[in-house]
Every structure is written in C-alpha cells, then in structure tokens.
Amino acid sequence: MAETIFSRIIAGDIPCYRVYEDDRVLAFLDINPLSRGHTLIVPKEAAETLDQLSDESAAAIGRCLPRIARAVLAATGATSYNVLQNNGAAAHQAVAHVHFHLIPKQGDGAGLGMVWRPTDLPAAEGEKLAREVAEKIAD
Numbered sequence: 001m002a003e004t005i006f007s008r009i010i011a012g013d014i015p016c017y018r019v020y021e022d023d024r025v026l027a028f029l030d031i032n033p034l035s036r037g038h039t040l041i042v043p044k045e046a047a048e049t050l051d052q053l054s055d056e057s058a059a060a061i062g063r064c065l066p067r068i069a070r071a072v073l074a075a076t077g078a079t080s081y082n083v084l085q086n087n088g089a090a091a092h093q094a095v096a097h098v099h100f101h102l103i104p105k106q107g108d109g110a111g112l113g114m115v116w117r118p119t120d121l122p123a124a125e126g127e128k129l130a131r132e133v134a135e136k137i138a139d
Helices: 003-010 053-077 123-138
Strands: 019-021 025-027 041-042 080-084 099-106
Touching: 003 025, 003 041, 019 053, 025 053, 041 053, 053 080, 053 123
Parallel strands: none
Antiparallel strands: 019 025, 025 041, 041 099, 080 099
C-alpha cells in the first residue's frame, strides 16, 4: 500500500492531537473538523478499505470506538454523533487508509450533513440477495 498521511502520522513523522493509542489503533482529532471533537480512528495496519482489514484490527477498532465516543461526548458536551466510514473514491474516501470519523453533533448545527435517498427492496430481490450475501460470508 502506498504511504498516506495516516501512515506518516502513525509512524510519528507528522504530529497529531492524539486522544487514544494502543498496539493496533490510533485516534486523533481531525485538523479540519466538521464539529468540535471530530475524531479520526485509524488502524495501524495498512489497509485501504474496510474489507481489506484483518479481523484482529477490525476487532480492535470495535473495542475502542465506544470508549472514544463516550470520551468525546463528555469532553464536548455533545449528546449525539455520527460514525462515518467511507470505502473507495466513489464513496468519498479521501485518504486511502481505513479510518472512521466520529463526528459530534452540536446544537449549533455543526457536524455531518446528510442526504438519504432510500429506495424499495422487493421481497423476491431481498430474499435472493440475502441468500447470496450469506453464502459469500460462509465461504
């Protein structure tokens, strides 16, 4: 995988406002935040997208994410937040290294804005797709 700004931060080549670190995960404040407390949670493992991440690194993020969320809420006074994770350029991933955004929602309207465009899932299509995905998980 090519070097990224996150791999350079993990290596200590670029400073960051570190809020959490263990042997698999680094969390730090985003320097271009959408709201106060916007935090990036990054696996130390070099993987571009979530599907390429090892089970061990994914589990490590899963273990620390709730603790980081509680701390950010307590420090900022926010009561709501978004967790955003993009995979691939078409999905708006700007840095080719897995990362999660924890974005507090403040009463001032700061934070993540979203447009949600739901569609219908016909029963036959849902049954077929669910079966196909379940089979791929079992492989």
